[in-house]
Amino acid sequence: MDDVVIGPLDLAARVDDALAVQALAFGLSDDEIGVRRHVVLRHAANAGVRALGATTAEGRLAGFVYGMPNNRVYWWSTVVQPYLRETGSERWLDDAFVITELHVHPAFQKRGIGRRLITEITDTAVEPKSILSAIDVESPARRLYWQLGYQDLARRVIFPSAPAPYVVMGAELPLRRA
Ligand SMILES: CC(C)(COP(=O)(O)OP(=O)(O)OC[C@H]1O[C@@H](n2cnc3c(N)ncnc32)[C@H](O)[C@@H]1OP(=O)(O)O)[C@@H](O)C(=O)NCCC(=O)NCCS
Numbered sequence: 001m002d003d004v005v006i007g008p009l010d011l012a013a014r015v016d017d018a019l020a021v022q023a024l025a026f027g028l029s030d031d032e033i034g035v036r037r038h039v040v041l042r043h044a045a046n047a048g049v050r051a052l053g054a055t056t057a058e059g060r061l062a063g064f065v066y067g068m069p070n071n072r073v074y075w076w077s078t079v080v081q082p083y084l085r086e087t088g089s090e091r092w093l094d095d096a097f098v099i100t101e102l103h104v105h106p107a108f109q110k111r112g113i114g115r116r117l118i119t120e121i122t123d124t125a126v127e128p129k130s131i132l133s134a135i136d137v138e139s140p141a142r143r144l145y146w147q148l149g150y151q152d153l154a155r156r157v158i159f160p161s162a163p164a165p166y167v168v169m170g171a172e173l174p175l176r177r178a
Pocket residue numbers: 025026102103104105108109110111112113114115116133134135139140141142143144147
C-alpha cells in the first residue's frame with residue numbers, strides 16, 4: 001500500500017487507463033470497452049461527478065472509483081426505480097450518492113485499496129446515503145459492500161443488455177469502519 005496514493009482522478013483525461021483497469025478487473029471485451037468509453041465520458045460531464053484514483057509511484061493506475069449525486073432522470077435510476085418501489089425502498093433514490101464504478105487491478109487487489117477508494121469518496125459526499133448496483137452473486141465486491149454497511153434494496157434487477165441480474169444496495173453515510 002505504501003507505493004499507492006489515493007487522490008482525485010480526472011475521469012475524462014484518464015478514461016483509457018480506467019477502462020484498462022476495469023477490463024482486467026471486471027472483464028470487458030474490446031467492443032464493450034468502446035461502449036463504456038462513451039458512457040464514462042458522458043458521465044464525466046454530469047453534475048457533481050467525482051472520481052478518485054489509486055496511483056503507483058510510477059503513475060500507473062491501480063484502481064479507481066467514481067460516482068455522482070443520483071438524479072431520477074439518469075438512465076440507471078430509471079431502470080432501478082420500479083424494483084425499489086416494489087420493495088418499498090424508493091426513497092433511496094433521493095439525496096443519495098451513487099457509486100457508478102469501482103475497480104481495482106487484479107495485481108493490486110486484497111490490499112485495502114477498494115475499501116479506501118469507496119470510503120474516501122463517500123466520506124466527502126454531502127448526501128446522507130449511498131447506493132450502487134452489483135452483479136447479484138456472492139463476490140469480493142458484494143462482501144466488501146456488506147462489510148461497509150450496504151444492504152440489499154432490490155434483487156434480480158435486470159439492466160437491458162446486461163447478461164446477469166444485478167442487486168441494488170444502499171448504505172447510510174458515513175460507511176461503516178472495519
Ligand atoms: C471489488 C474490488 C473493487 C475490491 O477491491 P480490493 O482492493 O481488492 O478490496 P479490499 O482489498 O479493500 O477488500 C477486499 C478483500 O481483501 C481483504 N483485504 C484487505 N486488505 C488485505 C490485506 N492486507 N491482506 C489480505 N486481505 C486483505 C479484505 O478483507 C477483503 O476480504 P474479503 O474478500 O474476504 O471481504 C475488486 O475485487 C475488484 O475490482 N473486483 C472486480 C470488479 C468488480 O467487481 N467491481 C465492482 C463492481 S460492482
